[in-house]
Amino acid sequence: MGSSQEEVTLLGASGSPFVCRVKIALKLKDVEYKYVEENLGNKSEQLLKYNPVHKKVPVLVHGEKPLAESLVIVEYIDETWNNNPILPSDPYQRALARFWSKFIDDKIVGASWKSVFTVDEKEREKNVAEAYESLQFLENEIKEKKFFGGEELGLVDIAAVYVAFWIPLIQEIAGLELLTSEKFPNLYRWGQEFVNHPIVKESLPPRDPVFGFFKGRYEGLFASK
Amino acid sequence: MGSSQEEVTLLGASGSPFVCRVKIALKLKDVEYKYVEENLGNKSEQLLKYNPVHKKVPVLVHGEKPLAESLVIVEYIDETWNNNPILPSDPYQRALARFWSKFIDDKIVGASWKSVFTVDEKEREKNVAEAYESLQFLENEIKEKKFFGGEELGLVDIAAVYVAFWIPLIQEIAGLELLTSEKFPNLYRWGQEFVNHPIVKESLPPRDPVFGFFKGRYEGLFASK
Structure with a gap:
């Protein structure tokens, strides 16, 4: 090609x-x-x-x-690039991978983000509830599988890097518990496995500056309240 | 298969x-x-x-x-089903088709819908402005082409059935001008062509009951104001 x-x-x-x-x-x-x-x-x-x-x-x-x-x-x-396929070859499995990736963007990113970066308390609590509900669907989806893609990383794993790396980071900033081993044991286990995968590890940003950046945003938001 | x-x-x-x-x-x-x-x-x-x-x-x-x-x-x-392809075969063209379909869902459906079904006037006007801006991007994209897919219907045309059939319907309910031949001549022309395509024509719902249904919702919204 x-x-x-x-x-x-x-x-x-x-x-x-x-x-x-x-x-x-x-x-x-x-x-x-x-x-x-x-x-x-x-x-x-x-x-x-x-x-x-x-x-x-x-x-x-x-x-x-x-x-x-x-x-x-x-x-x-x-x-x-056809090496190391990211999507499965079966049309139905491809469709499910697209469905769950879209689910992460539509139902998890926004709700978990607003669980932290929202000044209004009621609004924040509403988003926390939505984030839990959506994370539960992912918990049920990953089950005992190593990755969402099976034995290898796939589209849903890549989409869910937000869940594995960014959620733990922003929940720490807010002192909130969204993704924990008690609440979502399989998803938590997947997150650990995923961020330690050599390909992912090399692609993640260094944690400290990202943590500092979002902590600054968080405190700025509440300081201006 | x-x-x-x-x-x-x-x-x-x-x-x-x-x-x-x-x-x-x-x-x-x-x-x-x-x-x-x-x-x-x-x-x-x-x-x-x-x-x-x-x-x-x-x-x-x-x-x-x-x-x-x-x-x-x-x-x-x-x-x-491999007959009558909906997505192009070239990876870049496929990606663009996905980009514009997602654009319709993210930037046109919500804004145009809320341009009609929003009680708060300021909020409604904000959505009207966003809908115009987004429709202008589609206007620039369709240009002189018959369909977004070229000579044949494709993914973007199918995604944009909302633009061709539902926007004219809800704008009439609200006495609003979103998609008109003056404002968006190419997109309007495309919309006419599209709803008259035999495949589309057979797939659209009858206009009157849909109009009645949404008019009922619209008036209910403002009656309770």
């Missing part, structure tokens, strides 16, 4: 779980790429040119072709 | 644009299926069993395998 030889650039921001998804996928496929760290407080011309619709990271630029939206990019990577 | 021979059932609700997407895809592939109309005020045991996560329509049941989320279902249909 000729197009898989073109130059690859990733515009990202190191604290972003969505960027991290793309990093994991590229690492899994062993694709060499140039990484450009964006300053989201002062977005580059390049970011605005390549993602005029959302003006957000991640953006993957393959040759001259730009692409946004993390899950769209991960599927593109899977279809462009 | 043996699995394409199994029985297909669609749980739906005739006023739903998301259900309509699945109907168009099934019709395009010439798949015979059993349609079950759900009463969303009194959901069936079957719906709760097959979509325990969202408890929403559409649900496609293929053999004994249930699947939810309209765009996930449409991609599944495309991968299971």
Whole structure:
């Protein structure tokens, strides 16, 4: 496949779980790429040119072709580089992987984020309840499996990097218990396994600066209350 | 492909644009299926069993395998029945089709819906402004093309059935101008072409009862103000 030889650039921001998804996928496929760290407080011309619709990271630029939206990019990577498949080959299993990835974006990211970064107490509690309910679905889904993808990492695992790395981090900032071994033993066990997978470990941002960054945001939010 | 021979059932609700997407895809592939109309005020045991996560329509049941989320279902249909492709074969074009379908769900459906079904005036105006901005992106994307998919219907066209059929309907209810030939000439022209495509025409619900249904909801919302 000729197009898989073109130059690859990733515009990202190191604290972003969505960027991290793309990093994991590229690492899994062993694709060499140039990484450009964006300053989201002062977005580059390049970011605005390549993602005029959302003006957000991640953006993957393959040759001259730009692409946004993390899950769209991960599927593109899977279809462009055929080694180490990210999606299963069976159509129904592929569909389920897409369903659960979308579930993470729709039902877990927002609710867990707002469980921490919300000033209004009632609103915050509502989000905590929603986050629990949604995490329970993932707990029931992972069961005794090593990864959501089975024995190997797959699309749902990559989408769920937010659950494995970012939820523990933001819950610590807020002194909240969302994902714990008592509440969600299988999901917690999966999270440990996942962040220690060599491909993932190399793709995660260093914890301390990300922790500091979000702690700053958190305290700023409540300081201005 | 043996699995394409199994029985297909669609749980739906005739006023739903998301259900309509699945109907168009099934019709395009010439798949015979059993349609079950759900009463969303009194959901069936079957719906709760097959979509325990969202408890929403559409649900496609293929053999004994249930699947939810309209765009996930449409991609599944495309991968299971290979005639009349819905997604392009080139990975980058496939990724763009997924990007724009997601854009419709994230940026157009919610904003245009809340442009009509919102009591608070400021909130409503904010949504109208967002809907315009997002429709402009689609206007720029369709340009002079017959369909988003080119000469034939594709994933983005199917996702955008909401734009072609539901937006004109709800804007009439509210006496609002969102999608008009003056504001978005190419998108409007596409909408006309699309709803008159034989496959789409057969898949759309009859306009009058859907109009009545949403008019009832609209007036109920403002009556209780």
